[in-house]
Structure formats: structure tokens, C-alpha cells
Amino acid sequence: MENMFDDSYFMKKALQEAEIAFDKGEIPVGAVIVVENRIIARAHNLTELLTDVTAHAEMQAITAASNFLGGKYLKDCTLYVTLEPCQMCAGALYWSQISKIIYGAKDDERGCTALGTKLHPKTIMVGGVLAEEASSLMKRFFIERRNLN
Amino acid sequence: MENMFDDSYFMKKALQEAEIAFDKGEIPVGAVIVVENRIIARAHNLTELLTDVTAHAEMQAITAASNFLGGKYLKDCTLYVTLEPCQMCAGALYWSQISKIIYGAKDDERGCTALGTKLHPKTIMVGGVLAEEASSLMKRFFIERRNLN
Numbered sequence: 001m002e003n004m005f006d007d008s009y010f011m012k013k014a015l016q017e018a019e020i021a022f023d024k025g026e027i028p029v030g031a032v033i034v035v036e037n038r039i040i041a042r043a044h045n046l047t048e049l050l051t052d053v054t055a056h057a058e059m060q061a062i063t064a065a066s067n068f069l070g071g072k073y074l075k076d077c078t079l080y081v082t083l084e085p086c087q088m089c090a091g092a093l094y095w096s097q098i099s100k101i102i103y104g105a106k107d108d109e110r111g112c113t114a115l116g117t118k119l120h121p122k123t124i125m126v127g128g129v130l131a132e133e134a135s136s137l138m139k140r141f142f143i144e145r146r147n148l149n
Numbered sequence: 150m151e152n153m154f155d156d157s158y159f160m161k162k163a164l165q166e167a168e169i170a171f172d173k174g175e176i177p178v179g180a181v182i183v184v185e186n187r188i189i190a191r192a193h194n195l196t197e198l199l200t201d202v203t204a205h206a207e208m209q210a211i212t213a214a215s216n217f218l219g220g221k222y223l224k225d226c227t228l229y230v231t232l233e234p235c236q237m238c239a240g241a242l243y244w245s246q247i248s249k250i251i252y253g254a255k256d257d258e259r260g261c262t263a264l265g266t267k268l269h270p271k272t273i274m275v276g277g278v279l280a281e282e283a284s285s286l287m288k289r290f291f292i293e294r295r296n297l298n
Binding site (some may be wrong): 047048051052053054059062063066067070071072073086087088089090091092094095096114116117118 | 196197200201202203206209210212215217219220221222235236237238239240241243245264265266267
């Protein structure tokens with residue numbers, strides 16, 4: 001029960017990041033990286049603002065966490081991200097050797113599971129934490145901001 | 150013949166970037182991005198110096214090219230990179246919708262082909278341009294700098 005509480009707690013922090021992205025007109029994906037119940041990195045998607053496809057929430061969170069830790073390997077770290085990582089982000093997470101990836105909503109089209117991206121043997125990935133909240137935010141974005149309803 | 154000359158010419162520029170990485174103690178991978186025979190981005194691997202697994206040559210080149218172009222899609226661009234892109238870089242190139250990827254040495258273990266990373270339908274990838282030069286530089290690095298001989 002305690003772990004479930006923790007995952008929900010940190011995913012809410014990732015969702016707060018996703019909401020910041022939403023307000024900036026970015027596809028609303030947020031992420032935090034946690035070590036021993038401490039958030040060491042927070043990030044949200046900034047691909048439009050930076051005109052840079054590499055500026056996904058996870059990529060920025062990896063860079064920030066490495067900077068915080070002073071090392072490039074994210075051992076004993078957990079990434080909470082509102083949407084299942086894409087090939088690029090899963091590929092970056094592979095290199096980081098991160099211990100755990102917890103995502104919210106599944107991405108059946110461009111997610112790393114559907115596309116078969118290889119994770120590091122040291123990495124565990126779990127999905128579906130606050131998936132409905134993450135998914136609702138995405139749907140609202142595409143209806144309100146991109147008129148795709 | 151003209152195209153072959155061009156590919157060799159630009160791959161040499163990517164190899165120069167790889168040599169800069171080598172001199173910095175980085176795994177020697179270099180990249181340039183070209184539009185209409187003009188180099189708009191140059192980069193080399195900086196993962197050690199930046200303690201950041203996302204700092205591959207291709208990732209930096211994508212960011213730099215997008216910045217130069219003022220847009221996040223690399224249409225009509227060609228990436229020249231000395232080593233076959235990994236999952237992360239191929240995933241980033243997917244999002245960039247880059248027109249062409251030309252690499253030097255193949256990476257049978259961690260390259261995007263072996264790992265089945267999906268490229269964008271608009272992207273053509275060709276390997277083997279100055280492969281021997283790129284491969285030799287890599288081998289020399291691991292022998293001289295990492296004592297892996």
C-alpha cells in the first residue's frame with residue numbers, strides 16, 4: 001500500500017508538470033525523477049517552445065537528474081512520466097541505466113512497448129499509474145488546442 | 150559519381166568532429182547536418198564532458214540544425230554521422246522527419262537496424278560511407294583510451 005501511495009504521489013507531480021506544458025500550448029507530458037523519495041528533476045515537454053524534437057519531458061529530466069547527481073548513470077532512480085516513453089526517450093533511458101520507469105497512459109502508436117525499443121536489463125518498467133488522468137489531459141489538449149475532436 | 154563525392158566530402162567533416170571527440174576522451178562519434186551542400190550543424194559526442202547520456206553527436210546536431218532553421222522538422226536535410234545511430238538518436242531522427250541519414254560504421258550491437266528502431270516513412274538511411282575510417286578511429290580509441298585490446 002505504501003508503494004502505491006508513493007507512485008500516485010509522484011505521478012501527481014508529473015501530472016502537474018504536464019499541466020504546465022498544456023498551459024504553454026505544448027503536448028501535455030510531464031516527468032519527475034525521484035531518488036529515495038526525493039524529486040531531483042522536474043520537466044515538461046517543450047518541443048514547440050524550443051522548436052526542438054529532442055525536448056521531450058523525459059530527455060530534459062534525464063539531463064537535469066544527471067546534472068544533480070554529477071554522474072550520467074541514474075542508478076536507484078525512478079522516472080515518473082505521464083505518457084509511455086517513445087523510442088527516443090526509451091533509448092536515452094537505456095543509456096542511463098535507470099532503475100525504474102513508471103508511466104501513466106499507454107501510447108499504443110508511438111510508445112516504446114509497441115515499437116519494441118530495448119530497455120536496459122537493469123531497468124523495470126511499469127505502466128498505468130494515474131493513466132486516466134494523463135489520458136484525459138492529452139484528450140483535452142487535442143480537442144481544445146488542436147481542434148481534433 | 151558526384152553524389153559519391155559529396156557523401157565522402159561531408160562524411161570527412163563528420164570524421165573531423167569524431168576526432169575532436171577522441172581528443173577530449175569521448176567515444177569518437179561525429180556528425181554534421183547538411184542542406185543543399187551547406188553544413189548547418191556540426192557536433193561530436195560529449196557524454197563524458199557533460200555527464201549526460203543524451204549528449205550524442207546526433208542529438209546535438211538535431212538541436213543545432215533546428216535552431217539554425219527556426220523549425221523542428223529537418224526536411225531536405227541530410228545527417229552524416231560516423232557511426233550508425235542508436236535507438237535514442239534514431240528515435241529523435243524519427244521525430245525530426247529528416248530526409249536522409251548517411252552513416253559510416255555499422256553498430257551491430259546497439260545500432261538502430263539491429264534493434265529495429267522505427268524510422269520516419271520520409272527518411273532514407275544509407276550506411277557504409279567511409280566506414281573503415283570511422284571504425285578504425287573507434288578501435289583506436291578503445292585500445293588507447295580504454296585499454297580494451
